[in-house]
Every structure is written in structure tokens, then in C-alpha cells.
Amino acid sequence: MMAVAVVAAACTFTVGSGAIDGSPSPTPTPSERPSPVPTGPGSAAAAMRQLCVPAKSGSKKPAVPGETPDAIAEVEQQVEAVRGFPYTRPVAVDPITQTQMDAKLTASFDDTYPADLYDRRTLAWRTLGVIGPQQDLREALLAFQTGQVIGFYNPETGELVYIGDASLDLTERYVLAHELTHAIDDQRFDLTRIDPLVERCQDERFQAALGAVEGSAQYFATQVITRFPGGDLGGGEQPSLDGIPPFLVAMELWPYTAGQAFMTAMEQRGGAGGIDRALEAFPVSTEQVIHPERFPSDVPTPLDVPDRARELGKGWYDLDVMQVGEEFLHEMLVLRLDDATATAAAAGWDGGIYRAWSDGTHTAVVLATAWDTNEDAQAFAGAAQDWLDAGDTPGVVLEAGSTQVTLVFSDDPAVLETLRQHP
Helix, strand or coil: CEEEEEECCEEEEEECCCCCCCCCCCCCCHHHCCCCCCCCCCCHHHHHHHHCCCCCCCCCCCCCCCCCCHHHHHHHHHHHHHHCCCCCCCCEEEEECHHHHHHHHHHCHHHHCCHHHHHHHHHHHHHHCCCCCCCCHHHHHHHHHCCCEEEEEECCCCEEEEECCCCCCHHHHHHHHHHHHHHHHHHHHCHHHHHHHHHCCCHHHHHHHHHHHHHHHHHHHHHHHHHCCCCCCCCCCCCCCCCCCHHHHHHHHHHHHHHHHHHHHHHHHHHHHHHHHHHHCCCCCHHHHHCHHHCCCCCCCCCCCCCCHHHHCCCCEEEEEEECCHHHHHHHHCCCCCHHHHHHHHCCEEEEEEEEEECCCCEEEEEEEEECCHHHHHHHHHHHHHHHHCCCCCEEEEEEECCEEEEEEECCHHHHHHHHHCC
């Protein structure tokens, strides 16, 4: 259900047709122990199970490797040298044009991003204020991918698809080294283990695991270029990001930048074995990726947002439920606050989830967060209030406990007042 895709200047796992499906889950982590919060009828967990629409799987037929071009074989050897172990089987490589790449992505887009889920999430994100009132999440994702993705590795089929030819410039060598790192990591660690997170719509855990996977590819691709320099930089204009919500761009690019920093820290902690261990047991939160010293012991506090549909009035129903991590909150705050303030306010994160409802005309969202200390909670509450004051998003900051802060949002003033009085 997922393919590892390379965008201009970075790479990402893209939830897509025909990549990850049906693989056994990894050994349970501490965050998978029984939750102290409700998970039965009426709970946010139950609503998430009902509302989740996983991406559709594509073909599981393994790609048949052909003759590997000499230039690609050379990069494969370089990846083996920096990675420290060999490929166990040949990688099928398929060079295509940008037009063909865009056609592939467009053809699989509906399966990759189910309209029902992403149309509902669009309403929730507009209400939260992380995308504009006229912006559409699926349209923005399609615009980001077409013209941005320059290659992907499919763990399910073992195929590497990239834009390029037999003559590789420096940029193309980096892209191939990145994708070939995905391939060698997949052969050793089975990257399809990330698939159950997609199937269960565990967005925060998926983003964290993605940081480890992309971080490894970024780290070793950089090692290839450093240890085996050569080739022209290459030309071509960078695709435009005009019109794509900055919040979405930041969330899409985060696994590459933060992931590389995380894996660099893992290497400094334990050499190549440190990187391997992060692929054997993925980080479970973006907090662990942002703060490598918290990996693997600091796991999130589970939170619940009970059903409020009946209190909101006749015709209200569940719209969306999503895990909210440190990275989500940071990118939300940095839309209106300076980066230092946003970083400090999000740094004490210990858990988060939002639940959204709609009556078909209006939308309401309750965002519950947990923090390591009372001081961390106060810092976030203050920054969140400053964020609301700096924009026009209808919302209220509520402090529900010494280490918990709840934010409520609605485009209906009466509903917002109901949420404010009865969080």
C-alpha cells in the first residue's frame, strides 16, 4: 500500500497503490500496551476505527529484474559499501520520464488518497486553521506530487522507478543512492512492516516510522556522494510550490530533514548498528525523531476525546479523528509564530489527538494534548493563545489539567461556546 517516492530535493514514503500489504507487524512496543483511556463505543479510538479508510493495494506481483545498466550497478556497489552489507537479490530498475512519472502518480492517486477520508480531513484542517478556507487537501497533495516526485522504490514489488537515463549527474546519483538504500534496507529489515500503521490510520506513528526509513536513505545517500564524489550538479528548475499550503509542504518534507538528523544521531550513538536498531524497531512518535535522546523509552500518553455529537445538536456526526504529534503542533504554530517560539512550545509534547464533527454545514474540532510537565503545558497554552490571536481561526484554549491542554474550534459561534463551556 505504500511506495518510497523521491521528491525534488528529498524522498518520502508515499501511501500508494501496490507497495506494502499483509506483512506481519513488528514486535509490540511499549506504546502498544493496553491503553488506560477508553477504546470502546463512543471513544475516539472507536471513531477512528470506523472512519479510517486505508489506501487500496495494487499489484503484488514482483517485478522481474532486467539487465542493470552499468551506471546503476556502480551506485549499487557504492550503496553496499557505505551500508555495510550486500543486496540479497537484484533490484528491478525502470527509468522513465517526468511525464510518465506524473501519469503513474495521477493514475494511482484515488487509491493512494481515498476521497472519503481526505475530503473529510480537509474540513477538519480548515477548521483547525492549518490550511486555508478554500484549500483542498487532496488537490494540494496531487499538486505537490506531480512535478515533485522524481523516483520511488516499491517494497512490495522490489521495483525502483526513477526519472533519469544511463548518464547520471550528481543529483541523479543522489536520488538513485537514496532509492537503492531503500531497496537494501527493505531486503534486510522488511520495510513493509510500516503498512499496518497506514491500514489503521495511525498517522503519528506512521510519520515517525517514515522519519526512520527516509532518514536512513538520506544518511547513506549523503555518504555515497561524500565517499564517491563525481559528476556534474545537473540543471533544471525546481518545481513550484505555489498554491500548496505551507503546512502540508512542511509535513511532507519533514521525514527527510528530521529523519536524516535522527539517523545521524543514531549513528553517533551506536555506529551503523544504531541505525539498524531504529529500522528494526521504528520510533513511535515524531517526538522521538525530533529528540533522539527520547528514543526508544519515551512513549506517548494515550488520550481520548469522547463523542460530543449529541451535545452539539441534531444532525451532528463524526467527521474525522487523527493522532497529533509534536511535529504537527510545531508546524501548526510556526504558521503564525516564529520558529523558536513554536519549537519551544511544542517540545514538551507527550500526546495528542483531535476529533472532528460536522452537521453538513458547520464543523467542530476538539484537540486534546498532554505535556511532560505543568510548565510545558502552560508554555503550549500560551503559544496556542498567541497563535489564535495572530489569526482569524475561531478557537478557544482550555486547560483541562495540570499537564493537559485542550483546544476547541468551530466555524459556528454557538457550537464553539458549547465546546468552551463543556470541553
